[in-house]
Amino acid sequence: MTKGKHTFKINSIMKSFTNIFIISLLGCFVFTGCLSTKSITYFQPISGEMDEILMRKSPKYEPMIKPGDILSITVNGLDRDDREIFNPLPTVFTQQSQVGGFVVLQPIKGFAVDTTGMIQFPQLGQLHVAGLTIKELEIKLMQELDPLIKSPTVSVTIANYIISILGEVARPAQYVISNNQITLPEALALAGDLTVYGNRTNVLLIRELEGRRRFARIDLTDRSLFMSPYYYLRSGDLIYVEPTRGKLTSSDRTFQLAPIFVSSLSVLLMVVNLIVK
Numbered sequence: 361m362t363k364g365k366h367t368f369k370i371n372s373i374m375k376s377f378t379n380i381f382i383i384s385l386l387g388c389f390v391f392t393g394c395l396s397t398k399s400i401t402y403f404q405p406i407s408g409e410m411d412e413i414l415m416r417k418s419p420k421y422e423p424m425i426k427p428g429d430i431l432s433i434t435v436n437g438l439d440r441d442d443r444e445i446f447n448p449l450p451t452v453f454t455q456q457s458q459v460g461g462f463v464v465l466q467p468i469k470g471f472a473v474d475t476t477g478m479i480q481f482p483q484l485g486q487l488h489v490a491g492l493t494i495k496e497l498e499i500k501l502m503q504e505l506d507p508l509i510k511s512p513t514v515s516v517t518i519a520n521y522i523i524s525i526l527g528e529v530a531r532p533a534q535y536v537i538s539n540n541q542i543t544l545p546e547a548l549a550l551a552g553d554l555t556v557y558g559n560r561t562n563v564l565l566i567r568e569l570e571g572r573r574r575f576a577r578i579d580l581t582d583r584s585l586f587m588s589p590y591y592y593l594r595s596g597d598l599i600y601v602e603p604t605r606g607k608l609t610s611s612d613r614t615f616q617l618a619p620i621f622v623s624s625l626s627v628l629l630m631v632v633n634l635i636v637k
Contacts, residue, residue, distance in 0.1 A: 421592035422493045423540050430470035432519040437509035470519040525551040527601035528558035559602040566598040
């Protein structure tokens with residue numbers, strides 16, 4: 361009789377232990393599932409009633425030339441000699457770029473806009489270009505060159521149109537935007553998207569505008585991003601993706617092992633309590 365009671369008690373303890381283990385395991389799956397969808401899905405609708413929402417389109421950003429820019433200017437005409445005169449080898453500058461994890465110097469060819477907003481252009485001398493858009497400068501140069509070249513055409517780009525992306529992305533680096541037009545989602549795609557530890561609800565964008573440095577917080581999970589003034593990036597913008605609390609926790613071995621020790625201790629106390637009873 362005593363042996364039967366003892367066997368029954370052991371079976372009860374094992375059953376209780378199994379139930380506790382299953383409940384704990386299910387709890388882990390539930391909590392893990394809660395963190396995997398809402399917090400990482402991009403461009404979620406403002407209203408849950410309908411997925412397709414008509415929104416006011418954000419106006420396309422037209423970059424304006426400013427002091428410090430390096431302009432790549434190409435002049436074409438019917439006469440080959442004209443092309444050679446107006447397309448000399450300009451001053452070569454350098455920029456920092458990250459290749460394979462190493463910072464290297466890359467050459468940039470172009471005409472530097474000085475602190476007064478001027479460039480020195482062949483045959484035309486000094487031209488004030490700061491405050492003009494790319495299209496406006498192209499038109500201005502064609503008008504200035506019309507008496508000198510047969511049917512001139514001009515192409516202008518900002519050679520040092522650079523954005524910087526740091527933090528929890530696959531490829532943090534400085535990126536040169538050759539077409540002088542890029543959006544925030546496109547820039548993050550260029551950097552290989554956010555890692556699993558990137559905080560998608562609190563991306564920091566730093567922008568220098570009119571001599572002042574502005575800090576903006578952006579929620580990538582909110583569809584209203586498409587109406588934000590920070591949807592289109594500007595030359596010199598810095599994007600920083602913060603790590604989530606999950607990475608900070610997982611990077612510390614103490615925090616990794618603490619839940620296991622606590623769970624094991626709790627189970628052990630419950631088993632001892634059952635044995636004592």
